[in-house]
Amino acid sequence: QVQLVQSGAEVKKPGASVKVSCKASGYIFTNYAIQWVRQAPGQRLEWMGWINGDNGKTKYSQRFQDRVTIIRDTSASTSYMVLSSLKSEDTALYYCARDVTVHQQVHDGFNVWGQGTMVTVSS
Amino acid sequence: YELTQPPSVSVSLGQTANITCSGDKLGQKYASWYQQQPGQSPVLVIHQDYKRPSGIPERFSGSNSGNTATLTITGTQAMDEADYYCQTWDDSAVIFGGGTQLTVL
Numbered sequence: 001q002v003q004l005v006q007s008g009a010e011v012k013k014p015g016a017s018v019k020v021s022c023k024a025s026g027y028i029f030t031n032y033a034i035q036w037v038r039q040a041p042g043q044r045l046e047w048m049g050w051i052n053g054d055n056g057k058t059k060y061s062q063r064f065q066d067r068v069t070i071i072r073d074t075s076a077s078t079s080y081m082v083l084s085s086l087k088s089e090d091t092a093l094y095y096c097a098r099d100v101t102v103h104q105q106v107h108d109g110f111n112v113w114g115q116g117t118m119v120t121v122s123s
Numbered sequence: 124y125e126l127t128q129p130p131s132v133s134v135s136l137g138q139t140a141n142i143t144c145s146g147d148k149l150g151q152k153y154a155s156w157y158q159q160q161p162g163q164s165p166v167l168v169i170h171q172d173y174k175r176p177s178g179i180p181e182r183f184s185g186s187n188s189g190n191t192a193t194l195t196i197t198g199t200q201a202m203d204e205a206d207y208y209c210q211t212w213d214d215s216a217v218i219f220g221g222g223t224q225l226t227v228l
Binding site: 035037044045046047050059061062095097100106107108109110111113114115116 | 152153155156157159164165166167169170171176208210211212215216217218219220221222
């Protein structure tokens, strides 16, 4: 079945970086973009960026533009999200999600979500 | 670009719930809706304004016109109590609404 499986929980100190992985299965990885979304405890969903699974093109939220990098490894059907210069406010559940529509032909929703990766930033 | 949702909506069991999402000329964009149960990942319930993914009950429907998209749940069940988020795109960036907590009385 189509699924996204994310890496396990992380605990980091302020100023450090974190790398979260999202492994896709059950579909052709290069046919779909992967989104990265985070949710602080008790807060709203917050979009961070996306990567095109085929050409590797990325788009980042202006809020994270200078601290986030999203990459992919097509041979492993995996996307990675790196967030640097971590602050306590970055403590959140980080999700990856897959577009409904192939090749970003339509600005659509996201119908496959990972289980989330908890990142805790604490000194 | 911002999407505005009411923080909370209450509905009686079996009645119709309407959750709104407002944004400038939102009707000219596609709107999607997600349901999120406590401790769970979001689930897409409506995309491209009104389309239901497979497995989503028919009681979920959507519309989008002018500046407002609406998620309607007809014959609301206790299991529908959850947070609901609207989402759209603006200049290749993804925008989420602030979320609405639906309470089923």
